[in-house]
Amino acid sequence: MGMISDSRGYVADTWKAWNRFWFAPSDPATLCLIRLLAGSLLFYTHLVWSWDLQAFLGPDGWLPVEYLRDLHARPAADGPQWSVWSLFFWIEKPWMLWCVHVFALLVFFFLMLGLFSRTTAVLGFLLAVTYAHRISPGAYFGLDKINCMLALYLMLGPCGARYSLDRIRRLNRGDNRPVLPSASANLTIRLIQLHLCIIYLFSGLAKHMGENWQAGTAVWWAVANLEYQSIDMTWLAGWPTLVALATHATVFWEIFYCCLIWNRFARPLVLWMAVAVHGGIALFMGMITFGLAMLYANLAFLKPATVRRWVDPLADRVALMLVRAK
């Protein structure tokens, strides 16, 4: 009898904890900051396609659509996979391609500003996937994965509740109701957090399989890659111990990120390590966009109160300029 009641108590406590973790309403400030930053990254990432839109996304570019669709087909299955989808698989005329592209840029720009944010978040995700599938394989890399991940989750919560033109418009209409804590904001942030844990876990495990990561030399081979290099770090050749420490620290940090990030004492250290790793990738290896994308995703672990303490003073100044006095 005691065992049954204990089990029942365990299930009830677990359900309570589960509910608190996923559905406790929280201030959407963190989500809104991620929208602002991820929106700017989505806009810039897709703006760069304008340099050679036809070659990368046109039907007969570097990798023609038909060729790509054959690559998407799984050998065991018949024909292409229907679920690998992209608007660009059906667009043939250059003017149509440009129309879609300009529309996409507007959507990402509006998402960044938080204008019609619930609609632009959905459209932004669909458009981000449309670009990503067209260039995979071929020209995609980690940036596209993180962009699509962030765009996916921005759809689910009130990402325009703060730091947005939507908020300014509401205030200008005389709607002074406060921004209420939201269960969907918490749910969205939790999804980003857990997705990030999965990313780091498998990234760390994959590195752990590599001989150079095990030997502690991988960071050297990364900085010795001229094509990636944006700042010359080959002075590290004379500092093998530093290289080894950086290599081992990266692997352990990635593998244990999914555990340590939940501990309130370890979390600041884990996040500062993220700044070091992704900041290093951005500064020294020329992948500024990818480094920023990972850092923006890590913001999901900032408390809304912290975000508000940092961002609200600036947001207030902007609001003072844009909100009409009544």
Added chain:
Amino acid sequence: MSKKWHENTADGAQGSALQSPPRRQSPPPASELAWHPLWRFLVSLLVAGHLLAVFVAPWDLATGPALPPGYMPTTDSLGRPQRPAPKQWQEPLVTRSLRNFFNHYLNLLYLNHGYEFFAPDPVGTHEIDYHVTRSDGQIVEGTFPDLSTQWPRLYYHRHMMLAEQSEMINNQLVMMAEQTGVRKPFSGQVFAEHLATLHGGRARLKLKIHMLLSPDSVLAGTRLDDPSTYRLLGTVDGSPRPDRSGSSPVGQSGEAPITIPGAGQ
């Protein structure tokens, strides 16, 4: 109850976006959760399924078939080890089944991939030199990636990925050819055709790999771009693609179309 809690927080008290944030925010009791329990239960199921799918994609990609412990390959009459028969490989059943189950969901959301950033080991980068002889005799040459001509950095990086993923695409094509018997052109040839079409001529591509230097070599004064660090992997020729009507190749900037033997017949 829920309303009361909202009012008691700094958020609830806030009249506009201009007010200062709260100093401390304690989590609400479970009894004050906003959603109906049934709704929370259904969303919980969706969340669990989604996270399982997100987990399964990189998990499956990180696994591979294995041979039984102590497996000794049979040898041919010359003593050379024979390739193991497919049935001798042990496939990771759980990860394969789960990823197959979630396959379309993962594809639709662009989640069907791993996260092997610089893994398992950092390697040298691929480069492609091209040389196009236009129909008017002019020569167009270039390299991708090329930091001096491809700007901004992200645009350069996209070209780097083209060269880098060329080998990945080719490996996939070889696997497909083994299973289906249908062989598609390798990626280098498709790139050559693109450049030939773009410039209106015949293209020749040199596929190279830029090997990495050890710390000792760098300390000895060898430059990262020393000619000895580049290794030629192969050369590919390409002609312009027929246009979509199949009648003539596509020229650019008003160039006269180029005749391709057999095209348009």
